Amino acid sequence: MSTPEPSAAAAAPPRPEPSAAELAARYGLKASGARPRLGRYLADVWRHRHFIDAFARARASAKYSRANLGRLWEVGTPLLNAAVYYLIFGLLLQTDRGVEDFVPFLVTGVFVFTFTQATVLAGVRAVSGNLGLIRALHFPRASLPIALAVVQVRQMAVTMGVLLVIVMATGQVPQWNWLLALPALLLQSLFNTGLALAFARLGAKVSDLAQLMPFVMRTWMYASGVMYSIAVMAAHAPAAVRVLLDLNPAALYIDLMRFALIDSFTAADLPPYAWGTASAWAAAVLVAGFVYFWKAEESYGRD
Amino acid sequence: MAATEGSTATASPAAPREAGPGEPGAPTVIVDDLHVVYRVRGAAGRAGGGGPAALLRALTRRKGAGAREVHAVRGVSFTARRGEAIGLIGSNGSGKSTLLRAIAGLLPPESGRVYTDGQPSLLGVNAALMNDLSGERNVVLGCLAMGMAPAEVRERYDGIVDFSGINDKGDFISLPMRTYSSGMAARLRFAIAAARDHDVLLIDEALATGDRAFRRRSEKRIKELREKAGTVFLVSHSNKSIRDTCDRAVWLERGELVMDGPAGEVVDAYEASTAD
Numbered sequence: 001m002s003t004p005e006p007s008a009a010a011a012a013p014p015r016p017e018p019s020a021a022e023l024a025a026r027y028g029l030k031a032s033g034a035r036p037r038l039g040r041y042l043a044d045v046w047r048h049r050h051f052i053d054a055f056a057r058a059r060a061s062a063k064y065s066r067a068n069l070g071r072l073w074e075v076g077t078p079l080l081n082a083a084v085y086y087l088i089f090g091l092l093l094q095t096d097r098g099v100e101d102f103v104p105f106l107v108t109g110v111f112v113f114t115f116t117q118a119t120v121l122a123g124v125r126a127v128s129g130n131l132g133l134i135r136a137l138h139f140p141r142a143s144l145p146i147a148l149a150v151v152q153v154r155q156m157a158v159t160m161g162v163l164l165v166i167v168m169a170t171g172q173v174p175q176w177n178w179l180l181a182l183p184a185l186l187l188q189s190l191f192n193t194g195l196a197l198a199f200a201r202l203g204a205k206v207s208d209l210a211q212l213m214p215f216v217m218r219t220w221m222y223a224s225g226v227m228y229s230i231a232v233m234a235a236h237a238p239a240a241v242r243v244l245l246d247l248n249p250a251a252l253y254i255d256l257m258r259f260a261l262i263d264s265f266t267a268a269d270l271p272p273y274a275w276g277t278a279s280a281w282a283a284a285v286l287v288a289g290f291v292y293f294w295k296a297e298e299s300y301g302r303d
Numbered sequence: 304m305a306a307t308e309g310s311t312a313t314a315s316p317a318a319p320r321e322a323g324p325g326e327p328g329a330p331t332v333i334v335d336d337l338h339v340v341y342r343v344r345g346a347a348g349r350a351g352g353g354g355p356a357a358l359l360r361a362l363t364r365r366k367g368a369g370a371r372e373v374h375a376v377r378g379v380s381f382t383a384r385r386g387e388a389i390g391l392i393g394s395n396g397s398g399k400s401t402l403l404r405a406i407a408g409l410l411p412p413e414s415g416r417v418y419t420d421g422q423p424s425l426l427g428v429n430a431a432l433m434n435d436l437s438g439e440r441n442v443v444l445g446c447l448a449m450g451m452a453p454a455e456v457r458e459r460y461d462g463i464v465d466f467s468g469i470n471d472k473g474d475f476i477s478l479p480m481r482t483y484s485s486g487m488a489a490r491l492r493f494a495i496a497a498a499r500d501h502d503v504l505l506i507d508e509a510l511a512t513g514d515r516a517f518r519r520r521s522e523k524r525i526k527e528l529r530e531k532a533g534t535v536f537l538v539s540h541s542n543k544s545i546r547d548t549c550d551r552a553v554w555l556e557r558g559e560l561v562m563d564g565p566a567g568e569v570v571d572a573y574e575a576s577t578a579d
Contacts, residue, residue: 020335023382024418027330032417033408051447058444062435065479133432135409136492138422139448302409 035297044140052143056150078159082107089227098232100264104167109226111163112254115156116192117217122148123196124203124210127300134301141300142293145200149193167261180260188253190282194289201293224250246271249281327386331503331534337415339376339405375401377558388535390545390566392573393555399538403505423503426496434481438491441480445495459498467494468517490517497524505536522548542570
């Protein structure tokens with residue numbers, strides 16, 4: 001048999017074959033690589049919650065596994081971060097104009113913004129940094145950005161411990177009001193997760209985004225009143241600019257945290273409808289981010 | 304599952320009873336006139352081409368700027384059924400791996416369709432898991448990613464490690480996967496993927512990396528999967544392993560289907576054509 005001819009499959013004896021599509025429909029076969037419907041996808045993500053949890057733990061422990069001090073850096077990184085910002089903005093540039101209790105004001109701003117910043121930067125690489133896993137195993141890809149957002153939520157829990165210590169060391173006294181930090185963090189976590197999902201899709205398609213995002217995030221930080229009071233700086237700005245600054249979600253989450261922890265930061269310092277706007281941002285960005293990520297589900301890991 | 308569906312009235316008397324969904328013989332993968340075209344970006348690739356060229360590409364947003372098209376699979380059609388182990392053979396670059404990736408849904412078809420029962424799992428040599436994590440963590444994460452419950456993972460963990468043979472020469476499972484040899488990593492990946500029953504399992508050369516004892520274990524596992532009425536595809540350059548593990552073989556050359564039939568016959572014909 002030196003000149004082979006195509007022969008029929010042994011398992012398929014000659015008979016009038018139904019078309020491939022008919023056969024597929026009869027046996028409930030689906031087009032390969034098709035995206036599941038949104039409801040099923042959500043259920044699938046929920047079914048993978050143990051994977052999300054384990055992946056988040058693994059990533060968190062791997063992060064500092066090559067450093068001698070290991071997970072001590074979970075406390076050390078925010079502390080050093082706070083020290084650097086205090087040195088530059090508190091001592092050198094003195095942006096503390098019109099701000100009482102500048103140290104807790106600044107440190108709260110830095111920590112809360114870092115929470116969003118780190119989540120977005122992790123999200124950008126959620127798909128592009130895990131192609132091996134994506135190509136090897138099948139699971140809902142949204143698990144990855146969600147897990148990386150969970151890593152940052154857990155880091156934020158540690159950071160909050162550091163923050164509370166700093167806030168108390170600067171003379172604030174613990175009170176029931178501090179519990180408002182919890183809803184503020186919850187809203188910000190949902191907001192961050194939505195952002196991580198959206199940027200995971202963008203980062204999967206645009207490989208240069210990972211290089212660009214640190215600059216975008218830094219710009220956003222400078223516009224968010226981390227190291228200065230928006231109310232003081234923008235006192236004479238046009239009303240439209242004022243409204244835009246007040247709608248900035250990062251500034252909102254920062255101000256809500258300051259409102260919860262710092263005595264001299266009162267409801268009068270909050271933008272109007274702060275809780276409502278912060279909730280709306282969280283819900284809208286989470287839903288939009290999830291749907292946006294899901295829309296490209298079948299394309300992740302493809303060449 | 305529901306009872307067998309009535310076969311077509313014109314079915315020849317010799318035809319076996321048509322299999323119902325889920326039974327051995329029911330189709331699990333239907334490849335219908337499949338064409339796959341790769342677009343390879345400019346010879347310098349994604350990162351290179353010099354800054355200016357890359358910038359120009361990015362700005363003009365021309366997807367195919369300088370891209371070459373490689374028509375890797377050309378009009379392949381076949382139907383795979385439950386209980387079959389199908390070997391894919393052909394020379395290097397004949398489109399075997401591309402076909403597997405298309406069946407797995409990782410490459411979009413240019414035209415034609417691939418229908419599958421459930422989500423096929425592709426097991427390739429290059430499919431790295433998480434290199435900075437220990438083998439232990441990779442096993443747990445891999446199983447959870449495949450949708451197992453934590454209790455099930457605990458139950459199967461020892462079996463997976465034994466199957467992979469990673470701990471045969473000391474406690475390697477607690478070391479990061481980046482310290483593994485390529486053979487060890489491939490064995491662990493196969494052991495993880497094989498821990499679950501798959502409707503369709505696609506194996507790309509993964510077995511070639513193991514030693515004899517591991518090969519024997521994996522051949523046994525492939526047989527088990529077939530007996531549980533799954534379908535296994537195997538790409539291998541070892542004609543012997545195709546003969547030993549597969550009952551059917553598909554021969555591809557330049558992206559076209561040359562021959563499809565019982566493994567022995569197809570491998571004979573392939574060997575005859577490459578003998579000179």
